[in-house]
Amino acid sequence: MRITELFGRVKHRYLFILAGMLLFLPPLNLIPQTVGETNMCGKVCPRLFLILSTKGIASGALSNVQAMWFGVGLVATVLIITFFFGRLWCSHLCPIGGATELIGRLIPARLKISFAKIDAPAFRYGYFAVFVAGAYWGAGNIACKLCSYRVIPFLAGSPFEPAYAAYLSTSMGMAGLLTVALSGFFAKGGRAYCNCLCPVGAVDGLANYLSSKFGFTKKVRTDPGKCVGCGQCVTTCMVWALKKPEATETVQRDTLSCVSCMECAKSCPAGAIYYGKRQK
């Protein structure tokens, strides 16, 4: 296996991902330890506070923010970065999406599942609606079930802590592992969980979509004047955010899904894809 196949084209991104994994995941988990957590749950959880509480929306939100203050701060920081610079957390630092992508690269392409036929934004926000309001509606609570922010740290910690292995050996743990394996490790690009099921990704995608309307924000953008419509970038995109409709000559980018990984920019033979402000 060549190094470009293993690490993609933007190699510095993998150094960031590895740094993110070291900082957030067991056994080192330096950042969770600063607030007294040993994994990505509890105060560090960046997802659970998004759920509407059955005890009352406002009081529940306040209670969630108090309980998961670090996760709330993390998501707020991510959204600010995304607004100005694109989804650098998701593509460069997230230890969970990074781990699924990195492990996925070790799995032969012939065993990979393509999810590209799924209209990711539609699916994602349908799922996200249930994630946020399911408990409030009385339809059930997704919360920690099958959560990749639980499964990946527990998987990384299981050789060191028997408590993690005990969770992964339950039906709930195994179902979570199966979900992450199918939509992460065995997904083409390794990012189907990120693209379809991650609630942080859903919020972050929305921030990216809205902020991309402002020309002063830095995003991965396509210069339609230079695009030759070869479709090379479409095949490299991990989150199937690039499409080349038959009716058009150029590739179209879905900013709700684009994670700013810049793999497409590196693959473009015409130099039509760039990272930066909108060109006049």
Added chain:
Amino acid sequence: MAFIAAGVLVGLLFARFTAADYVHASLTLQEGGETKPLYISHGEGKRTMALSVKNMQDAPEVRISVDGGSIKSSQPPPIAFPFRQWLSIKDDIFGGLKRGMKIPLSIVLDGKREAYELLFVRVADNSVIQRVPIVRGESHAHH
């Protein structure tokens, strides 16, 4: 529209998903405090409970035990940085406890009994702080 519906459907499937052998629960450890039972599902087979205990008592060392089961914790972390004080665990004695601290427990029960008892004992004088029954029934804490 079809994919929005598919997302909602998968969300509902996830939300309704339960595992008979796993439950998440929480408990406040307080001397003389009200003790509500913890629930595990009916049926045979190993049961794992992720129990988040909020320590509201003052003993620095507590023995935590359950007959017919074993107790594990995700603390201390494998590589513990010195800027934080963690629990120290030796056999079934949990040390380094402070009031307000969270004690994450993973309780694995053999599933052969109808009921269990989780026992918290102050190590200094061997007195019982709290007895928590674990019984069969519908769990009310699902996350």
